[in-house]
Amino acid sequence: MAITIKEVEYIARLANLEFSPEEKERFTHQLSQIIDYMGQLQQLDTEGVEPTSHIIPVSNVFREDRVRPSLPREESIKNAPDKGEGFVKVPKFLET
């Protein structure tokens, strides 16, 4: 197995996901199989090869910092699952 249940649990924590014991087992098996397959990349010598993260050579793209019309506030939070008084509501997360 390329990865263990413990690693799956650790990765799930990083990804903000939670799994049932059966799911963990299935994922450990499936992810191991896929990662094993990807291991073939290790066999290739890439010494001195530049990485390509993006195919077209653009770096920062700037525009004028001008005020333009934007979505009205109500419209922009219309899809929020919980809202009120023009704000998105979330559970309290700061101690007072």
Place this chain on the structure above:
Amino acid sequence: MELYTLDIKGLHELIKSGEVSCYEVCRAVAERIQSVEDKVGAYNTLLLEQALEHARQIDQQISQGGEVGYLTGIPMAIKDNICTSGVPTTCSSRILANFVPPYDATVIERLKAEGMVLLGKTNLDEFAMGSSTENSAFKLTHNPWSLEHIPGGSSGGSASAVAADEAVAALGSDTGGSIRQPAACCGVVGLKPTYGRVSRYGLVAFASSLDQIGTITKTVHDAAVLLRVISGKDACDSTSVDQPVPDYLAELEKSLGKPKVGIPREYFAEGLHPEVKERLQDALSTMEKLGAEVVEVSLPHTELAIGTYYLVATAEASSNLARYDGVRYGYRAQQYESLKEMYVNSRSQGFGAEVKRRIMLGTYALSAGYYDAYYLKALKVRTLLKRDFDAAFKDVELICTPTMPTPPFRLGEKIDDPLEMYLSDIYTVTVNLAGLPALSLPCGFTESHLPIGLQIIAPPFEEGRIFRLAHAYEQEAGHFRTRPPL
């Protein structure tokens, strides 16, 4: 000839000459949808009443002297991961089931400005992650040629809608083959333009260095018409490229000449289904008859393409999909004790299995200790894959390959084996990694009448070259005249 069977070209001629109204066209397609959609299952959302009303308005504008452009009154379907103002855009995910965008994607704005009539939103693999559309959280889509078979994916809804005459044309998105592979499965034409050719503003992000919006049409001609409209620089997408947009229809009508077409030797290795190989060889003979010079080329790193693609795509996906946390939009879990638990529960309940698998893979590839071995390694191999194409295109003008190693498989056949499913993308993913344009078009059928597709690849921004060869071949071979037996 039923109106709903026609392509954009045929309908445009009838609308322009006044022989039929936009309303009649829309009604014909709407009736077709009503008669076959139960079997096919292409759409997540249908907007037939609005579409008919819109068509009536367009007729009124025409009667008052309004211009009739190529897309005036053409009913189209849009993949359900492209934002449409006021119309649900779900990505076939529970997490976005109730999401109604307050704005149109740039491509939608451009199509609407040309008079396109929006029929509805089509099914896909959740967040465009899959090769069969079976990863949709909502429904199964069936292949119109054989309802027991997959329509391909992830743009399976768009491809099956066009194949079943439930739309005249459609938009899809292609991150690793998601337009070309379903087009091949459904016997229609699928175009993935050059990276940067078409604005992605309003396309729900999956893997941003690979994603591209493109077209699914009945003919090559229609792909050229649509590409002209949706291409070009957009201030809202800083990765869209400021390159002049050619008149693709004029390009397509130029004479074919004697293009040098490369066949990558590595694509004919083990794993290629004999019937796919035969149909492709027939197609190459036809191309030679039309004047093409077919030569062998080599893309030596091909066997590393799937590994590279699934590392890059999942890494980017894990970061793009971090935004779904139940705060600003999308599904929020009912029960939680803390903010963190709200995130975890919303995501764990909202995402389906394949999306979770890919987020996990990507998070793994980017995590401390594995970044260099997996993610960085994949980016370096990506450079080599791109160089393979650069070298091949020094010698040939176009490259021709199968779109998919096998004919469409049966629904359910590969759903429990993710790796097996990933391997069906072997011929399409490198094109995305290298940012190239490519088109899939029908090159015949298996003995059991399932469509087979061939792929034509060009250097960046040379879509016109693809159209010329594809159009000449299509007209000569005539496969588009065969319709599914629905």
